[in-house]
Amino acid sequence: MRWVCVLFPQLALDAVLRQRPDPDEPLALLTGPAQRRVLQAVNLSARALGLRPGQTMTAAQALSKGFVTAEYDAAEIEYWQQFLAAWAYRFSAQVSVHYPRTLLFEIESSLGLFGSWPQLEARLRTELTDLGFRHRIVAAPNPVAARVLANAYDGLVVPDGAALQQHLGRLPVDRIGLPQNVAIALSRMGLRNLSQVQTLPRASLARRFPADVLKHLDALLGARRLALTFYLPPDRFDVRIELNFDVQSHQALLFPLKRLTADLSAFLCGRDSGVQRFTLHLEHAGLPDSLIKVGLLSAERDAAMLFELARGRLEQVQVAAPVRGFRLSAEDLPAFVPQRQELFDDRPQQSLPWEQLRERLRARLGDEAVHGLGFQADHRPERSWLANGERHPCVANPCVQRPGWLLREPLAVHEGSARILMGPERIESGWWDGDDVRRDYYLIQTRSGQHGWAYRTVGEGGPLWLQGWFA
Structure with a gap:
């Protein structure tokens, strides 16, 4: 298996910066009581002014007034870690937030879908940068090793156990995830890195240190599996x-x-x-x-x-x-079904799919301005189609020729302004509902070349009445 660790070194700071129009503005996060406000984190622009984490607000203001402040909120860190877990869930079904400000997820089973690891890593980095989060990414054979190596590396890929032993062995004892008092004790014993710690007999380590130390070292080297709770996305x-x-x-x-x-x-x-x-x-x-x-x-x-x-x-x-x-x-949040597309899309580059154009028109003009069309079984043209029909396109009937645009009210066609191309086609219908029509329809062409659909009531003289236009 291959596990990926994504470490967010300044998650609280990024969570605030991404909500500001100018992320390069000097910013400091504050914590502590009102009597003694302390800088918890600062961005690069604030560091350029001389501000450092741990400074009091009074000392920071003595150095510069040109920075803004925001409250450091530990609950916000938890929230954004959960948000990032939801983002990572698209790449793996095994996503864990076991460590703070960190994502762990198994990726070996997903490489067949997302391509080689370099391709997937580039995609992860691009999407995290677009979301506004700085990060370090490491891939290793087990999640504990991936997390520990992320303290010292960015972009490291450990392919197997031999390479893992080599990279971990060079890490200082205070960077391998041990409690601080244990790391200090090992340092006082003259042990500077993990490879030196491994030379000690296990029995000696077990006598000197709590059992959790050996458990952590075993998990780090892959001899013991870490029990992880995996993330499940919320429903809202x-x-x-x-x-x-x-x-x-x-x-x-x-x-x-x-x-x-x-x-x-x-x-x-x-x-x-x-x-x-x-x-x-x-x-x-x-x-x-x-x-x-x-x-x-x-x-x-x-x-x-x-x-x-x-x-x-x-x-x-x-x-x-x-x-x-x-x-x-x-x-x-219903299931998403991608739209079927042709292998060779012949649409112009600047054009939109119909579904996106439809939604943009509804957003700009209002819900009542855009309607679907549907047919119903009626020979009368004004009753043969309905607004607010199905959102799928109507099935065309090749046996009849009907206009795509019907006028609200028929318009008189003045004599000499159009010529008849085809007709008549008689329509008699509606005697059962009190709206009886008896018309002879003609395909006409105006002087400008437009094709229209016009009728004359059976038995009556006078001009033709234009009822619709052909596209």
Whole structure:
């Protein structure tokens, strides 16, 4: 088996930075009581100003005033680790969050689907970078070794037990996952790395140290299996972004909206599902949330499409009060069935599939502006089709020639403005429901070359009446 460890060295910091439009802005996370605020973590821009973790807020402000702060929240770390586990679930059914700020997942059985390990590693790195999380990735024969090697390496691949023994043997004793007091005791005994520790008799180690030390060393070398609890994805998605200032324009809400829809897409891909309905919550101070419901005719999970649809609905809403927080929730998560595509797609590069165009039109124009069409068994043209029919295309009838666009009200065709190409075709129907029609229909062509469908009531003179146009 091959296990992958993805270590997130600054998960709390990345979780805050990814919610800000400018990730390069100097930022420090604060912890401690109000009387003595301490810097828990700082980004690279803040380090350039001289800020370091462990400094007091007073000392940091003495060095520079040009940085912003946010609260360090341990619960947020747990939340984002679970979110990343949902993302990793698309690559493996065995995903574990056994270690803090770390993902472990077995990947050997998935390489046949995702390609060779270099291809999969490149994909993991690209997606994590797009999500806004810094990371280190190591692959090893067992999960404990992968986690320990991630402390010292990035991009390392250990193919077998011999290579594992070689890489682990060079690690210092304080980097192999032992408790701090055990690592200090081994160092005082003159043991600097794991290979030197292995030369000691097991009986001697068992007398000097707790039993957990030998268990950890055995698991590290693959002689003992680590019992892991595997992640199961939740049945709903609910993510919130707290805004740094009061927002009153749609434009300022587009960045958090894009981040939320990208997170939703990653979550859906992880659990192999789509979304058909989700809700945007605009949070106000002292007022109920403004709710924007986004509904789709079929399940989707493409990040760009979800963003465009949500953006179209958001721009139709008048922001009633300043927005303090932005939240996206989704509970309707049906199975996602990819659309069948041709091997050679002959669509122009800039064109959209019909399903995406349909959803964008509904988002821009409203649900009532876009309808499906369906046929019903009636010879009368105005009653032969229905709005809000099935979303699948209607099956064409090659035996009859009918226009694709019927007018709301027939228009008189002035004499000399069109010529008859074909006809008449008589339609007599509706005597049983009180709307009897007796018409002779003709295929006509206007002076501009358009083809139309016009009729004249049987037994009456006068002009033809245009009822529809052919495409």
